[in-house]
Amino acid sequence: xxxxxxxxxxxxxxxxxxxxxxxxxxxxxxxxxxxxxxxxxxxxxxxxxxxxxxxxxxxxxxxxxxxxxxxxxxxxxxxxxxxxxxxxxxxxxxxxxxxxxxxxxxxxxxxxxxxxxxxxxxxxxxxxxxxxxxxxxxxxxxxxxxxxxxxxxxxxxxxxxxxxxxxxxxxxxxxxxxxxxxxxxxxxxxxxxxxxxxxxxxxxxxxxxxxxxxxxxxxxxxxxxxxxxxxxxxxxxxxxxxxxxxxxxxxxxxxxxxxxxxxxxx
Numbered sequence: 001x002x003x004x005x006x007x008x009x010x011x012x013x014x015x016x017x018x019x020x021x022x023x024x025x026x027x028x029x030x031x032x033x034x035x036x037x038x039x040x041x042x043x044x045x046x047x048x049x050x051x052x053x054x055x056x057x058x059x060x061x062x063x064x065x066x067x068x069x070x071x072x073x074x075x076x077x078x079x080x081x082x083x084x085x086x087x088x089x090x091x092x093x094x095x096x097x098x099x100x101x102x103x104x105x106x107x108x109x110x111x112x113x114x115x116x117x118x119x120x121x122x123x124x125x126x127x128x129x130x131x132x133x134x135x136x137x138x139x140x141x142x143x144x145x146x147x148x149x150x151x152x153x154x155x156x157x158x159x160x161x162x163x164x165x166x167x168x169x170x171x172x173x174x175x176x177x178x179x180x181x182x183x184x185x186x187x188x189x190x191x192x193x194x195x196x197x198x199x200x201x202x203x204x205x206x207x208x209x210x211x212x213x214x215x216x217x218x219x220x221x222x223x224x225x226x227x228x229x230x231x232x233x234x235x236x237x238x239x240x241x242x243x244x245x246x247x248x249x250x251x252x253x254x255x256x257x258x259x260x261x262x263x264x265x266x
Contacts, residue, residue, distance in 0.1 A: 002108040005076040006175040006226040008182040008248035012070035021204035021231040026055030026078040029206040035091040038076035039104040041179035046102040050091045077106035084128035099149035105134040109171030182248040186240035196222040222251030
């Protein structure tokens, strides 16, 4: 299966440290060698880097790990293909526009017999179950709310209902953001950590790399990092219970809902 990495902050922050450990899992310390990608929100714009090559040996990934792009919401993905060929068009995260905002989505899992009816407003470019799910989610958002973006509360409620429908088809861990907040669904496994004052040192599991956050953060900074598996070995990560949908705002959890797979539906 694939692995996910997300970051949500209250101030623009770089993800170089966490991404360095995550990058190693794409073909060096783990088997996720079928491509990788990362997306950074900057205001209303989005930087997206994609490569169908393993992240552990990708020159583009090496650039990203050393380039301190500062963002308040980041989504990254390393792929172990289950559906769809190993190709650039099938590389996560995926991006679409809705309500004048970019939306970013990445998925870990396998959705069986998921062939939703798409009306043409959002169509897959590749042939993955993940991109189909993303297109259907945005289509249903537009169908429910029209041309005006709803409140975060209304959006979270709708996403909860739609997640229930999709989760009936299989494993559906995902990260989703439009730059305002970060949604995370732990279908089977996700973990998170919130870093805030008093800051301390952190050491990566997948590389011998340590950072002292006291030297690189401000007293009011708060950063939530979400990952399929914890990235550090000297910090206390929180395991998100299987079957929970979360939202993160300003670097902290801001609500969760239990999810239970419902009957498959198109």
